[in-house]
Amino acid sequence: MFKIKKNSLNKLYAAIAEAQTLYIPCNVNGKPNFAVWGEGADVDLASLKTVKSAKEVFFPQCEDIVSFKTKGKEITVIDCRKESEDFVVFGVRACDAKSFEILDKVFLSDPVDTFYKTKREHGTVITLACSRPEESCFCSAFGIDCAEPSGDVATYFSGEYLYWSPKTEKGLNLTNSLKNLLEIANDKDNLALENEQKNIREITKKLPLYGLDLSKWGADDLLEKFNSEKWQELSSACLGCGACTFVCPTCQCYDVRDFDKGNGVQRYRCWDSCMYNDFTMMAHGTPRPTQMQRFRQRFMHKLVYFPSNNGGEFSCVGCGRCVEKCPINMNIVKVIKAFGGEGK
Amino acid sequence: MKKVLDIMQKRAKQLLGEGIVNRVIGWKTGEFGYDQTPAVFTSAAELSSLVYDSFSAPNLSKYLIEETKKEGKALVFLKPCDTYSFNQLIKEHRIDREKVFVIGVECSGKVDINSLKSRGAVGVIGVEDNGEKVIAHTLYGDMEFAKDDVLLEKCRSCKGKQHMVFDELIIVNPVKEEKNDRFIGVDALDAMTPDERFEFWRGQLLKCIRCNACRNVCPACSCIKCVFDNQNSGVASKASPDTFEEQMYHVIRAFHVAGRCTDCGECTRVCPQDIPLHLLNRKLIKDMNAFYGEYQAGTDTDSRAPLTNYTKEDVEPNVISDKGGDK
Ligand code: SF4
Ligand code: SF4
Ligand code: SF4
Ligand code: SF4
Numbered sequence: 001m002f003k004i005k006k007n008s009l010n011k012l013y014a015a016i017a018e019a020q021t022l023y024i025p026c027n028v029n030g031k032p033n034f035a036v037w038g039e040g041a042d043v044d045l046a047s048l049k050t051v052k053s054a055k056e057v058f059f060p061q062c063e064d065i066v067s068f069k070t071k072g073k074e075i076t077v078i079d080c081r082k083e084s085e086d087f088v089v090f091g092v093r094a095c096d097a098k099s100f101e102i103l104d105k106v107f108l109s110d111p112v113d114t115f116y117k118t119k120r121e122h123g124t125v126i127t128l129a130c131s132r133p134e135e136s137c138f139c140s141a142f143g144i145d146c147a148e149p150s151g152d153v154a155t156y157f158s159g160e161y162l163y164w165s166p167k168t169e170k171g172l173n174l175t176n177s178l179k180n181l182l183e184i185a186n187d188k189d190n191l192a193l194e195n196e197q198k199n200i201r202e203i204t205k206k207l208p209l210y211g212l213d214l215s216k217w218g219a220d221d222l223l224e225k226f227n228s229e230k231w232q233e234l235s236s237a238c239l240g241c242g243a244c245t246f247v248c249p250t251c252q253c254y255d256v257r258d259f260d261k262g263n264g265v266q267r268y269r270c271w272d273s274c275m276y277n278d279f280t281m282m283a284h285g286t287p288r289p290t291q292m293q294r295f296r297q298r299f300m301h302k303l304v305y306f307p308s309n310n311g312g313e314f315s316c317v318g319c320g321r322c323v324e325k326c327p328i329n330m331n332i333v334k335v336i337k338a339f340g341g342e343g344k
Numbered sequence: 345m346k347k348v349l350d351i352m353q354k355r356a357k358q359l360l361g362e363g364i365v366n367r368v369i370g371w372k373t374g375e376f377g378y379d380q381t382p383a384v385f386t387s388a389a390e391l392s393s394l395v396y397d398s399f400s401a402p403n404l405s406k407y408l409i410e411e412t413k414k415e416g417k418a419l420v421f422l423k424p425c426d427t428y429s430f431n432q433l434i435k436e437h438r439i440d441r442e443k444v445f446v447i448g449v450e451c452s453g454k455v456d457i458n459s460l461k462s463r464g465a466v467g468v469i470g471v472e473d474n475g476e477k478v479i480a481h482t483l484y485g486d487m488e489f490a491k492d493d494v495l496l497e498k499c500r501s502c503k504g505k506q507h508m509v510f511d512e513l514i515i516v517n518p519v520k521e522e523k524n525d526r527f528i529g530v531d532a533l534d535a536m537t538p539d540e541r542f543e544f545w546r547g548q549l550l551k552c553i554r555c556n557a558c559r560n561v562c563p564a565c566s567c568i569k570c571v572f573d574n575q576n577s578g579v580a581s582k583a584s585p586d587t588f589e590e591q592m593y594h595v596i597r598a599f600h601v602a603g604r605c606t607d608c609g610e611c612t613r614v615c616p617q618d619i620p621l622h623l624l625n626r627k628l629i630k631d632m633n634a635f636y637g638e639y640q641a642g643t644d645t646d647s648r649a650p651l652t653n654y655t656k657e658d659v660e661p662n663v664i665s666d667k668g669g670d671k
Contacts, residue, residue: 029547031617048466051616052553061553062583132484134467135376206483208375208469237382237407241557242582243616259585260578270583273555278573278580327557327614328402329379 002164002175002182003189009162012181013037013090019177021087023057025050034089045091045157048134049321053249054096055103057089058119061246062270065115065256069264076264084118088174090126094149095139095319097127099249101150102317105310106252124170127151130200136320138209138333144317147200158196163189209320209333216340219308226300230338235295237328242273244322244331245298250315253279274298299335347516348450349396352421355447355514357388359419365445366416369407371400377470378457382407384418396421398473401454401496403610405429405439406563412440420444423451425498427508428606428642429563434509435645436604438566448507450515453491453499458618460494463487497622498609501526508643526607530626549590551617554583558611558621564601564641571596598624603632603651606642635659 004012016022022037025044032047034054052061064080104120107113127149130137139146148154152171156163164182166175175182185193204210245251255272258265272279274297280287288294306315316332323331356368372383373395382402385391403426411418422430427448433439455473460480467483478494480487492500503526505519533541559565559572571577572593584590598605607629611621632639636650636658 029551031551033551033617051551062585132466135469135483203483207467233384236384239557239560241555241560241614243553243555243557243614246553246555247616255582257581257583257585259581259589266585268583268585270581270585272582276556276573276582278575281575323375323379325616327561327610329374329381333375334381 001185001190001193002166003161003185004164004182005160006157006162008181009043012178013041013043014039015178015181016088016090016174020085023054023087023089025091034091037090045128048093048130048132048137049319049324051247051321051325053099053247053319053321054089054092055099055249057087057123058100058116059103059107059252059254062268063115064266064268067261067264067266071263081115084122086122086124088124088126090128092125092127092149092151093130093319094127094144094146095137095317096249097125097150098139098142098144098317099319100125102250102306102313102315103252105313124153124174125151126153126155126171126174129154129156129197131157131196133200133203133207134320135208136323137204137207138212138318138320140204140207140210140318141212141214142314142316142318145201146204147197156193156196158193161189163193209318212318212333212336213340214303214314214336217303217307217314217336218312219304222300222304222308225304225339226296228339231292231296234330234335234338235292238275238291238295238330239327240275240277240291240294241327242271242275243325243327245273245275246271247321247325249319249321250302250317252315274301299332302332303336348514349394351514351516352396352447352449353391353394355512356385356391356394356419359445360386360388360391364417365419367411367418368394369404369411369418369420370394371396371402371404371421376468378455378468384411396449398453398455398471398478399457401498401613403429403561403563403608405433406561406566408439408444409433409566412443417443417445419447421447421449422507422510423449424505424507425451425503425606425608427510428503428640429608430642431508431645432604432606432642433563433566435642436566446510446512448510448513448515450513450517450519451505452517452519453495453502455491455494456496456613459496460487460489463489463494465489496609497612497620498607500524501607501609501622503607503640509645527626527630529620529623530630533623533627545591546587548619549594550587551619552584552590552594553617554581554590554593555616557614557616558619559597561610561614562597562601563606563608563610564604565597594621594624598628601625602628603639603649604641605629606640631664635663 017037023034024037025032026035027042027044028035032044032050033052067078069076107116130146152168154165166172253272254269256269258267275294302315359365368385371380372393378399380399382404404420405426434441455478465480465482465487468480470481472479478489478491501524574580605625632650639650
């Protein structure tokens with residue numbers, strides 16, 4: 001275990017950024033989002049939730065795949081794939097860190113998504129324990145301990161210090177490169193940290209969504225859930241915007257689009273949303289013509305289909321972003337509860 | 345507010361019971377006391393979960409587009425600002441007036457939960473509003489705010505407490521009209537140089553995640569198929585492949601709702617990235633007021649809007665370009 005004074009953190013960021021790109025939550029035009037660190041960046045490690053989740057560093061909202069240049073009848077195909085360079089993402093919360101494991105299941109299974117894979121290989125994840133969990137958080141329902149996040153290095157704020165604990169080889173390598181900035185933590189520090197973690201866990205138990213019960217969900221009863229009358233009412237106010245899907249760390253769907261540049265085409269992929277009416281549009285039309293069906297898809301996928309394909313693992317980490325951002329306050333928690341998953 | 349809610353519930357039950365309406369459109373509470381969802385109630389029993397308080401912000405007008413396609417009459421509760429949207433939708437033949445029973449409800453301004461949060465109220469598990477003060481109960485202690493400081497943007501620039509349309513009104517404590525200048529923000533932008541203004545908007549729009557919440561919540565955005573969703577339009581996009589596209593979406597939207605936007609403020613309320621979209625709409629409103637005379641969309645259902653009307657007094661195009669329109 002290492003530690004660094006809070007007021008020396010800028011030096012730490014600078015040291016990391018000297019060797020590789022550093023993504024860290026910053027206030028950009030008034031909102032916390034992951035951004036590339038540079039001198040003078042308005043780092044915001046106090047806000048619990050960035051608007052967009054940390055998945056963006058591995059799976060960007062918009063990513064070029066290939067481009068075509070045309071000149072008369074000639075078409076040149078340009079491969080846009082770049083060999084990714086090493087980077088660090090700092091300040092990832094426990095829920096977002098867990099979301100990477102869920103995305104891995106999708107993008108790293110056969111056929112492997114090489115765009116994602118290179119970024120995963122080159123990225124070092126530094127997590128940050130949540131000192132002040134919020135009312136919309138329910139990561140504990142998925143077995144996540146926000147006081148002990150995973151990652152290559154886990155960090156924790158306590159008192160004057162940020163504590164630093166490498167957890168993987170990547171994390172150790174990074175730690176070694178920063179040795180001159182990090183102090184070794186002593187027994188007293190360890191005790192202080194343990195207390196801090198104990199506090200966090202106590203708060204977690206007081207969260208309004210603590211004890212949210214997922215036992216009614218999973219691979220079983222697929223058809224019974226699918227055909228339930230409840231979806232109609234649950235979805236009736238849904239605007240069919242994509243806010244819930246675009247802020248979600250575990251949403252993984254994307255669309256492939258062509259952007260007409262006048263003298264060619266830029267083919268890119270971008271996040272898609274099952275809430276949209278052209279989602280999975282095919283030659284014959286859309287398989288989900290009503291908003292009820294699209295709404296149902298989002299939650300059935302996260303709570304039934306994904307677990308049935310992935311050994312029971314849900315495709316939600318309880319980050320609560322959708323709970324905070326839905327314009328009409330409909331969300332996964334209300335869905336879970338509507339099917340008998342009452343809280344404590 | 346409790347009193348108002350009691351009357352709302354009683355009246356809704358009566359109208360349902362008498363068969364004058366067959367459903368009621370209102371708000372339902374959520375997990376934390378501040379997270380209300382628009383909901384349809386079809387029985388007296390269901391109506392016990394109807395709420396109306398400082399967080400009943402969602403504008404219910406747009407839901408009537410779908411609701412009035414159904415059988416029977418719907419009762420809807422509208423705040424003063426929501427009635428402008430309702431009228432505008434009637435004017436655009438989007439809703440069938442015959443199929444709606446409108447009850448106007450008093451409003452003293454709705455509280456912005458994000459404003460409480462950005463002022464340090466972390467872990468909010470309940471909010472009390474006593475008219476002057478708003479007390480946020482949080483996991484980390486209580487916090488108190490002056491209500492005026494934590495109102496939604498749309499309420500800080502309230503258009504007035506009068507309902508433009510209603511069948512009945514529920515007003516227990518008449519709310520005092522307060523003057524405000526909703527164009528202050530636009531004036532500040534107008535005072536900038538074009539480059540500064542461009543930078544401002546670029547900075548704001550760069551945050552956009554293209555979730556479409558602004559468009560989908562907007563009562564003026566009632567196209568059955570939005571051009572940005574139409575694959576054949578050539579401009580359909582779910583994300584912005586470049587900064588031009590990013591800006592285009594917003595500029596096109598602002599122009600398309602120009603003259604029809606009632607300044608209901610829903611777009612700004614729902615934006616997850618806090619982009620001040622109202623400034624775009626108000627810029628157009630301000631200019632239209634200057635060029636074609638004061639006009640407020642949604643005050644009635646039959647007047648002609650400035651951009652769909654022609655009078656000899658209309659401004660000449662060169663006046664617009666003189667204002668920097670060609671920059
Ligand atoms: S569904 Fe909601 S709570 Fe679950 S991971 Fe996605 S945004 Fe977070
Ligand atoms: S659930 Fe909410 S955020 Fe998601 S699409 Fe519907 S209205 Fe938008
Ligand atoms: S609501 Fe905000 S983030 Fe979403 S599309 Fe509109 S401006 Fe962009
Ligand atoms: S543009 Fe915004 S303010 Fe204007 S009508 Fe639409 S949602 Fe309301």
